[in-house]
Amino acid sequence: MSERTPAAVTAEHNPLRDPDDKRLPRIAGPCSMVMFGVTGDLARKKLMPAIYDLANRGLLPTGFSLVGFARREWADQDFAKVVHESVREHARTPFREEVWRTLAEGFRFVPGSFDDADAFTLLARTVRALDEERGTGGNHAFYLSVPPAWFAPVCDQLQASGLADQQPGSWRRVVIEKPFGHDLASAQELNAIVEGVFPPDSIFRIDHYLGKETVQNLLALRFANQMFEPVWNSHYVDHVQITMAEDIGIGGRAGYYDEVGAARDVIQNHLLQLLALTAMEPPIAFTADAVRAEKEKVLASVRLPEDLDAATARGRYTAGWQGSEPVPGYVEEEGVDASAHTETYAAMKLWVHTRRWAGVPFYLRTGKRLGKRVTEIAVVLKRAPHLPFTDTATEELGQNAVVIRVQPDEGVTMRFGSKVPGTQMEVRDVTMDFGYGASFTESSPEAYERLILDVLLGEPPLFPRHEEVELSWRILDPIIDHWAASDTPPQDYPAGTWGPPCADELMRHDGREWRLP
Structure with a gap:
C-alpha cells in the first residue's frame, strides 16, 4: 500500500x-x-x-x-x-x-x-x-x-x-x-497587523460553525438538487429564521462576556455567515475565491430597517429553571458587572437587497439559557395562493418550511400539509426528516477536524477573509451603537424560556412568530 x-x-x-x-x-x-x-x-x-x-x-x-x-x-x-x-x-x-x-x-x-x-x-x-x-x-x-x-x-x-x-x-x-475585533475599526486594525506579517492566503480565520457538516450540506442541498433552487427566492419564500440557542449560561467567561455580549459573540460571525450561505448566488465553482465572492455580495447587500427599536430585541436571563435544575440569573453569575447593560439574548430583522431576496426579511436570534440547545436555519415558504378546501379542513395548516438543523441533531426537516387518514378531507402539517446519523453509517467529523485538516492542506473555502469580517461589522456596528445610545437596558427573561417579550413583539409587528425548535 x-x-x-x-x-x-x-x-x-x-x-x-x-x-x-x-x-x-x-x-x-x-x-x-x-x-x-x-x-x-x-x-x-x-x-x-x-x-x-x-x-x-x-x-x-x-x-x-x-x-x-x-x-x-x-x-x-x-x-x-x-x-x-x-x-x-x-x-x-x-x-x-x-x-x-x-x-x-x-x-x-x-x-x-x-x-x-x-x-x-x-x-x-x-x-x-x-x-x-x-x-x-x-x-x-x-x-x-x-x-x-x-x-x-x-x-x-x-x-x-x-x-x-x-x-x-x-x-x-x-x-x-474569533472574535476578529470588537467593531469595524478594531477588526481593520487587527487585519492590518496580521497581514503585515503573513500573506492573505496564509491567514486562516477560524469560525468553527463553517466546519460543521450540516453547514456545508446547505450548499449541497441548494446547488445539487433541482427541487430546492427554483423556490429559493422571494417569489416563494415568506421569510427566513436563523437561530442559535444555548441552554447553558456564561460559565466562567464573565470577564469576556461582559465586554462582548450575545450580538458580538454570535451574530457578527456565526449567524451572518449562515445568512450569507443561505442567501448567496450559486458560485461558479466550489473554490475559495468563488464562494467568498458570492458571500461578500450578500453581506454587502444587507440593509438595516429604519426603525431599529422595532426591528431589534435584546434581553438578559434571570434566575429560573433549566430542566429540573435551578440556575442563577446573569447578574448573579460570578464575576459579572451587574451595572453593565450586557445582553445575553439578541434578535434582529435584516433585509438582503438583491433581486432574489427583495422583500424577504431575515430574522436572526441567539441567546443563553434558552429552552434547549439548537442551531437551525428555517426557510419558511409563503402560503399556497389558493386552497380548494373548506376552512375547517385546513384550520391547523401552517406554512411549508425547509429547516436545516446545524446542531445538535444534524439533518434537514421539511414541513408540509398532508391529508389525515379518514373519510373526510382534513389537511394537517407533517414533517419529513433526514438525519445524518440515520442515513450514513459513519459519524460526522467534528468541525475542528475538518478545519485543522484544511489548514494543513492549505484549502481555504471554509475560512472567511478580512473582507467578510469587515462587512459583518458594518452590519452590526449601527445596531450596537443604537443600543449603547439607548437608556433602555436589556429586557429580562427567565432562564429556560425562549427569550424576552420584546423578541416576540418584534415578530408580531410583522404578523409572524418565532419557530419553536
Whole structure:
C-alpha cells in the first residue's frame, strides 16, 4: 500500500477525501502545528482531541509534530501527559495505543510568555530541529488559541524570530480564532497587523460553525438538487429564521462576556455567515475565491430597517429553571458587572437587497439559557395562493418550511400539509426528516477536524477573509451603537424560556412568530 493511502483509511469511507480525486483521501503532507494557548479550554477540549482524531483516521503524516507553547515549566513529557488526558476525555474516535505512540513522538514543548523574545528564539530552534528530525519540510502552522489582545504581540514575535518567513518550497500559516475585533475599526486594525506579517492566503480565520457538516450540506442541498433552487427566492419564500440557542449560561467567561455580549459573540460571525450561505448566488465553482465572492455580495447587500427599536430585541436571563435544575440569573453569575447593560439574548430583522431576496426579511436570534440547545436555519415558504378546501379542513395548516438543523441533531426537516387518514378531507402539517446519523453509517467529523485538516492542506473555502469580517461589522456596528445610545437596558427573561417579550413583539409587528425548535 502506498504512503498516501495508509491502511487506516480508504477513500470510500473517508468523508474528508480530496473532492477532485475520488480515489484518494485528503492527507496532509509533512508539517507541524505550533499551538499557542495550550492550557486553555479550547485547546484541551477541541484542538488536541481533533488532532488525535485526524491521526487515528490516517489523515496526518507519520512525522506530524505538535509543539505546545505556554507559560509553564513543562518538559516534553509533561506536555504529552496533558495531551493524553485531553484525548482520553474528549476525543471522538476510540483510543488506540499504537496511534498515540506514533503521534506522541512528535510532541515538543517550549515554555515562555507571548512577549518573550528568548522563548521565540527557542521556538525557532525547535521548529528547525523538527525539520531535520521529523521531516516536517519547513511547513509549519501557528495556531493562536489566545485572547485577541495577544494576536499582535505573537505575530510580531513570529516575524522577529523568522518563524513567519515564507521559504521556497514550503509554507508558514497562521490560524486565529474569533472574535476578529470588537467593531469595524478594531477588526481593520487587527487585519492590518496580521497581514503585515503573513500573506492573505496564509491567514486562516477560524469560525468553527463553517466546519460543521450540516453547514456545508446547505450548499449541497441548494446547488445539487433541482427541487430546492427554483423556490429559493422571494417569489416563494415568506421569510427566513436563523437561530442559535444555548441552554447553558456564561460559565466562567464573565470577564469576556461582559465586554462582548450575545450580538458580538454570535451574530457578527456565526449567524451572518449562515445568512450569507443561505442567501448567496450559486458560485461558479466550489473554490475559495468563488464562494467568498458570492458571500461578500450578500453581506454587502444587507440593509438595516429604519426603525431599529422595532426591528431589534435584546434581553438578559434571570434566575429560573433549566430542566429540573435551578440556575442563577446573569447578574448573579460570578464575576459579572451587574451595572453593565450586557445582553445575553439578541434578535434582529435584516433585509438582503438583491433581486432574489427583495422583500424577504431575515430574522436572526441567539441567546443563553434558552429552552434547549439548537442551531437551525428555517426557510419558511409563503402560503399556497389558493386552497380548494373548506376552512375547517385546513384550520391547523401552517406554512411549508425547509429547516436545516446545524446542531445538535444534524439533518434537514421539511414541513408540509398532508391529508389525515379518514373519510373526510382534513389537511394537517407533517414533517419529513433526514438525519445524518440515520442515513450514513459513519459519524460526522467534528468541525475542528475538518478545519485543522484544511489548514494543513492549505484549502481555504471554509475560512472567511478580512473582507467578510469587515462587512459583518458594518452590519452590526449601527445596531450596537443604537443600543449603547439607548437608556433602555436589556429586557429580562427567565432562564429556560425562549427569550424576552420584546423578541416576540418584534415578530408580531410583522404578523409572524418565532419557530419553536
